[in-house]
Amino acid sequence: MKIMATIDLTLNIWRQKDNDSLGEFEIYQLNNISTDSSFLEMLDVLNEKLTREGKIPVAFDHDCREGICGMCGAVIDGVAHGPEKATTLCQLHMRNFSTGDTLVIEPFRSRAFPVKRDLMIDRSAFDRIIQSGGYVSTNTGGAIDGNSILIPSDKAELAMDAAACIGCGACVASCPNGAAMLFTGAKISQLCLLPQGAPERHSRALAMIDAMDKEGFGNCSNAKECEAVCPKSISIRNIARLNREYAKAAFLSETKK
Amino acid sequence: MWIVRFFQSSIGKKMIMAFTGMLLFLFLCTHVMGNSTIYLGSSHFQHYADTLHSFPVIVYLFSISLLIIVSLHVGFGLNLYFKNREEGDSRYAVTKRVVENSLASRTMIFSGLFILVFLLVHVAGFTFRDEHEPISELVKELLGGFFYGSFYIIAFSVLGLHLSHGFWSMLQTFGVNHPRYNKLISSLSLFFSVFFFLFFAGIPLYFMTGLGSSY
Ligand code: FES
Numbered sequence: 001m002k003i004m005a006t007i008d009l010t011l012n013i014w015r016q017k018d019n020d021s022l023g024e025f026e027i028y029q030l031n032n033i034s035t036d037s038s039f040l041e042m043l044d045v046l047n048e049k050l051t052r053e054g055k056i057p058v059a060f061d062h063d064c065r066e067g068i069c070g071m072c073g074a075v076i077d078g079v080a081h082g083p084e085k086a087t088t089l090c091q092l093h094m095r096n097f098s099t100g101d102t103l104v105i106e107p108f109r110s111r112a113f114p115v116k117r118d119l120m121i122d123r124s125a126f127d128r129i130i131q132s133g134g135y136v137s138t139n140t141g142g143a144i145d146g147n148s149i150l151i152p153s154d155k156a157e158l159a160m161d162a163a164a165c166i167g168c169g170a171c172v173a174s175c176p177n178g179a180a181m182l183f184t185g186a187k188i189s190q191l192c193l194l195p196q197g198a199p200e201r202h203s204r205a206l207a208m209i210d211a212m213d214k215e216g217f218g219n220c221s222n223a224k225e226c227e228a229v230c231p232k233s234i235s236i237r238n239i240a241r242l243n244r245e246y247a248k249a250a251f252l253s254e255t256k257k
Numbered sequence: 258m259w260i261v262r263f264f265q266s267s268i269g270k271k272m273i274m275a276f277t278g279m280l281l282f283l284f285l286c287t288h289v290m291g292n293s294t295i296y297l298g299s300s301h302f303q304h305y306a307d308t309l310h311s312f313p314v315i316v317y318l319f320s321i322s323l324l325i326i327v328s329l330h331v332g333f334g335l336n337l338y339f340k341n342r343e344e345g346d347s348r349y350a351v352t353k354r355v356v357e358n359s360l361a362s363r364t365m366i367f368s369g370l371f372i373l374v375f376l377l378v379h380v381a382g383f384t385f386r387d388e389h390e391p392i393s394e395l396v397k398e399l400l401g402g403f404f405y406g407s408f409y410i411i412a413f414s415v416l417g418l419h420l421s422h423g424f425w426s427m428l429q430t431f432g433v434n435h436p437r438y439n440k441l442i443s444s445l446s447l448f449f450s451v452f453f454f455l456f457f458a459g460i461p462l463y464f465m466t467g468l469g470s471s472y
Contacts, residue, residue, distance in 0.1 A: 012350075025350065078353030109348040174355070176363070178344035179267070209266055218341045219267045222426040223362045228355035237434045243268055244432030250263040 006032045007099035011046065013058055014106045019114045019122075025104075035095035039082060040065060040072060042094055060119040067091040067231065070166030073173070074119045075106045080170035080229040088168065088231040108173035112180070112215045123169050125215040126183060132211035133204035134187045136196050155193050162189035164232040171226035171234075177218030182226040184212050185238035188245055202253035205245040270333055275430035277330040278423055282449075284323060289456050295396065296463070299472050303393040320384075331373055338366045361422035368419040375412035397464050397472060406461035417454035421446050 008031040016023025030049070033042050040062050047057035063071040072089040076082035082092045097103065107115050112125040165186035172180050188205060191197030197204075220239060227236045263269040291309070294301040310316060354363070361368070382399055383392070390398075400406050424446040428434070433442070463469040 014350075075349055075351075078349060078351035079355060104351045106349055106351070111344060176344070177341035178348075179341075181267075209268055210262075213267050217267075218344050219270060219337050221337070221341065221362065221365065222422070222429050223359060224356045225354060225359075236429070237436075240429055240432045240434035243271070243430055246266070246268045247272060247432070250259060250266075250269065253259075 004035060004099060006034055007094065007097060007101070009033060009042075009097065009099075010102040012102060012104045013118070015058070015118055016107075016115050018117055023115070023118075033094050035093065037094050038065070038090055039076070039092040039094065040090045058119065059117040061121070062090060065090040068166060070168040073108050073168045073170055075108060075173060077104050080108060080174045081168075081231050085228075086231055086233045088166075091231075108169050110169070110172045110178040110217070112178065112217050113169060113172065121169070123167070125217070126167050126169065126180070128215060129180065129184055129208055129211045130187060133200070133207035134191070136191060137200060138196065149195050151194060159190050159193040162186040162193070162234065162238050165190075165230075165234050166232060168231060170229050170231060172217065174225040174229040175218065175220075176223050176225065177221055179220040179226075180212050180215070180217040181220040181239045181242060182230065182234055182236065184208055185236075185240075185242035186234045189238045189241050192241070192245055201245060202249040203255065205242070205249040206253065206255075209242075209246050270337055271430045273329060273333050274337070275427040277326045277333075278427045280326050281330060282420075282424065282427070284326075285453060289453065292457070292460065295460055295469075295472075299393040299397070302396070303391055306392045327373075327376070331369070334366060334369055361418050362426070365419065365422060368415045371415045372412065372419060375408070375415075378408070396460070397469065400461040401464035401469075403465065406465045409461040410458045413454050413458040416457070417450035420453060421450040424449055 008029075011028045011030055012025050013028060014023055015026045028046060028050075030042070030046050033045065037045070040060070043058060043060055050057045060074065061071045063069040065072070067088040067090060070088075073081055074089055076089075076092075081087060081089050082096065084092050084096050105119065107119045107121050109115075109121075113121040113123055116122050163186075165183060167183060169183070171182035172178055175181075188208060191204065192201040222236075222239075224236060227234065264273060291305055294305040356362075382405075383395070386392075386395060400409060425442055428442055464472070
């Protein structure tokens, strides 16, 4: 397939003033989009056009624009972060689309992620899961030698794979049940696999699952959609580990509760 | 209390589904073994049934436990379904599943409820029956009928579908997911679905096609 230098698109974008307002789709025609531009750059072009026309630009989240911060994200034609695998929206290039396409662009949706405006959502539910136990309570003091605690490389690799999670929320957005198991599984895994995180594994698992359930996330039914759309290709093996961690903590932890 | 908290949590509920699912799966295995005597002939099957029912305490305990296990599996399944439906696919104007072959996982609740209906029909037909007719004759009479037999065949294909996701899903929930075994697990899921389908659906087919005329 020959990739054209520029394409013309029809955009069907969700517009919503704030969480209390009702939203609706609005249709925009956007021509001469460079296929080398990213999806967010395409939205920038649209926003410039809207601004010039005296209209209100489309609000969307972004920060690094290089796939590492986890701020961006929207559902494009039913797929979180769009059609390219293992890619954040900011890294998705317009060459994935053809001229004449109509794209339906919606915010990530979940009970636990209220829409703030247009494509912007409130992901602070993730922060509260982390605050409940997604950390290591040690006074580190000065920087110690990295090799003073030995970590087998296979464990380090697994922990790093889990730590690749940028917390964008695509897993929740794509889950038919709105579950946050992949996110929580990754966060628990990256800590419990390492000697620094292991001592608090029981209390952490109990607290984080508790927090996750309280936020109103759904229940995992092993549909695997999360893994399929994750921009960092986090494996559902982390969910299996989360299940093990939680069961062990619930049955074996030394705390009374 | 910790155990209450465990079963109220999202993962605890999943584990109940997986654990009761595992018990039901084991029950299917014993059921298959018993039913295999049908293929050996009516006298074998009758003998098996008579031997089994000469231990009424065991039959009674098994029935009660099965009732409890099925109720838990159905009850928690429905509970999770309705909770998850608050989210539901309808939250997007366009929904696209990225995972291929998601039919089984998407339809677990429906295949499950269909199996429940089947179970009621099955128990009504074979457990609460007229005690005078020997079971070996009843099975031929009922399953040889077109509608009854076809219903059974459809039910077993639905069971196969349910198992094709359920078996894998059970292990994933128990935390069994390892690159070395994942191929084996998905092969086993397929194997058990096909095996149970062929074996159980074979019984009505056996009678409907006339293969079992000399049974
Ligand atoms: S803007 Fe940072 S990941 Fe996309």
